[in-house]
Amino acid sequence: MAARSDGADGPRNGWAPSGLTPFLLGPTAPLWLGFAVGAVLIVAEAALVGLLGRALPHQMFGVVFFLGVLVISAGWPMWMGVVMTFASTVVYLRMHLGGMVIPHTLQDLIPIVVYMPVALLANVLVGQARLRAVEAREAAEKVSELAERQAALRRVATLVARGAPPDEVLTAVADEVANALHMGNAALFRYVDDEYGEIVAVHDEAGHPRMPVGVRLRLTGDNVAGMVLRTGRAARLDSHEDATGAAAAAIRDLGLRSGVGAPIIVEGRLWGAAIAGSSRPGAPPPDMESRLADFAELVATAIANTESRRELMASRARIVTAGDEAMRRIERDLHDGAQQRLVALALTSRSLQASLQPDDALAHEIAELGDGLVAASEELRQITHGIHPAVLTNGGLRPALRALGRRAPLPVEVSVDVANRPRESVEVGAYYVVAEALTNVTKHADASQVEVSVDVDGGALRIVVADDGVGGADTGGGSGLVGLKDRVEALGGRLQIVSPMGRGTTLTAYIPLAAD
The missing domain is CATH 3.30.565.10 (Histidine kinase-like ATPase, C-terminal domain)
Known part of the structure; x- marks a missing residue:
């Protein structure tokens, strides 16, 4: 089992090795095929030179042997081109010197002096051209990969910016991680406590068992989510073969061989982890942690936005509820207090009016007072109805x-x-x-x-x-x-x-x- 709790350095034997070492020291095609092709070319070149020599005696056809040097230099590492140069030189000398290999005269040295430097130079030039082609291809692949990852990040960022529901954002992140990082499987964990995590979103690799969403896993033992939980940092497992624990067993049952995880930090606390896994043999690329961290940051932003919005909505609802309660109290106090007092005063005024003679001037004034009290009571009733109608309650x-x-x-x-x-x-x-x-x-x-x-x-x-x-x-x-x-x-x-x-x-x- 190979594990690393901080993937900054990563493995050196990733799926997509870069650099010049494979080109200079290792073959792009099998070595045995290179030797076979070289032998066939030398035999064919010797036969061709022999035919040309009988047709045009006293001519040197060493340039024919350049063909094999160029083919080997273009298809195999540079050292094989050097071997092909020396081999073709030996064959050429034997044919040119009548079966001898070691020249005896200065004139016999001329083919070696001319042919070998030119052949070696051709080998180097073809090798350099091939090297530039490899570098250009690797650069194009990196640019394409970067553009693909940035496009995926933009799509997720757009969801976050428009306030999409958390479930939609989390599912989109799992899909984008698996597709942009070419890992096959991706999952987002939310940590429930110091021992358990819940799968909140997942992207499953085609043809493999599905990872259930909503399931809680015990994260003890060897697993990427548990390593992130315990360290708070990015982590990786280059192989689950010998990993211990229930979570590791579940991961093996899914057919996953390796995984990389990045923490999701929400407002300074460890909320969960973004996990990318693969069923392919070998370790993930060494920069997988940093690439995965970009998506983890977007998840953290989406979760923080959702929690802030939920808190804001709850606060606004509490304010509205408090306002409604205050208006209800005002309505009740007005109805039970001032309005009842006005009604009582209106009734008292009617009693006083009834005790006086109809033609009494005071009776007329008391009648006007009573009418005013009734009108004031009605206006107050309308006001209290607007504040909080009792009929609604x-x-x-x-x-x-x-x-x-x-x-x-x-x-x-x-x-x-x-x-x-x-x-x-x-x-x-x-x-x-x-x-x-x-x-x-x-x-x-x-x-x-x-x-x-x-x-x-x-x-x-x-x-x-x-x-x-x-x-x-x-x-x-x-x-x-x-x-x-x-x-x-x-x-x-x-x-x-x-x-x-x-x-x-x-x-x-x-x-x-x-x-x-």
């Missing part, structure tokens, strides 16, 4: 919205199709959506009628207020829709407004029935 949305419709200065058709009463904050939110919408219609729409409908759409309460007015409404311009939008969003909902000029306005609000 006692009867629910249907009677409360119908009461709103009756008080509106234009015809309002109300339809409420909700089997069970929703939670209180949803009821209050829906009531104020309709109340504010009717107020806006009255002030700005120049409409002749309004339709209000409330029903359940999936897991949300849908409130629709449509008028036949002039249109052109938006959430700006001080229309009151901004506050309405804030209230709906504070409850985890959303507000949509369709208001083409001259074609009326349709306001639709969705408020989740279940608390987030």
Whole structure:
């Protein structure tokens, strides 16, 4: 088993070795094939030179032997080209000197002096050309790989930026990691405690058993997720063959041979790990940790954004709930206190009026006082109804919205199709959506009628207020829709407004029935 808890240095025998050593010292094709090709070329070249020599005696055809040198130099490492140069030189000398190899005269040295340097130089030049081609190919592959990885990162970053749900982001990250890093399998772990982790997203390699999402694994023993949990750093296992523990056994059952992991750090705490695994033999590339860390950072950003948004929504909901509670207390205090006091004073004034003579001037003044007290009591009742209508608390949305419709200065058709009463904050939110919408219609729409409908759409309460007015409404311009939008969003909902000029306005609000 080969393990490393910090993959900065990585293995040297990765799947895609780079550098010049394989080119200079190791073959790109089997050595035996190189020797066979060289032998065949030398025999063919000797035969060709022999034929040319009989046809054109007294001519030197050493250039023919360059063909074998060039072929071997182009297809095998440089040292084989040197061997081919010496071998072809020996054969050429034997043919040129009539069976001898060692020259005896200065004239016999001329072919060696000319042929060998030129052949060696050709070997070097072809080798350099091949070297440049290898470097260019490796550079192109690296650029292509980098572009592919950057495109994958951009796709994930786009999901994060538009506030996609965490499940969607996590699944996308697992898919992009497996595809961009060519690892076959990828998984995201969330650490439950100091011993267990939960699989929250996975990409399975085709043809292999599927890794179940939502399963909790005990991370003791030898496994990448456990190593990241214990060290808080990137980790790798170059082989799971001898790894111990239940998690390692499960990984082997999936057909995975190696893996690399990077920590997911959310606001300074270790949230989980991004794991990439492969069923291929050999160790992952040495830079896999750094490449995987880029995706882990995006996951951390998405999780942090989601948690911040959840905390913000909860805070806004608490503020709205506190405001509703405060208005309810004010309504109750006014109804039970000042309003009752006014009613009592009005009754007292009527009693005083009845005790006096009808033509008494004081009786007339007391009658006016009583009328004023009754009017003040009615105005206070209207105010308390606007603050928090008791009919909503006692009867629910249907009677409360119908009461709103009756008080509106234009015809309002109300339809409420909700089997069970929703939670209180949803009821209050829906009531104020309709109340504010009717107020806006009255002030700005120049409409002749309004339709209000409330029903359940999936897991949300849908409130629709449509008028036949002039249109052109938006959430700006001080229309009151901004506050309405804030209230709906504070409850985890959303507000949509369709208001083409001259074609009326349709306001639709969705408020989740279940608390987030």
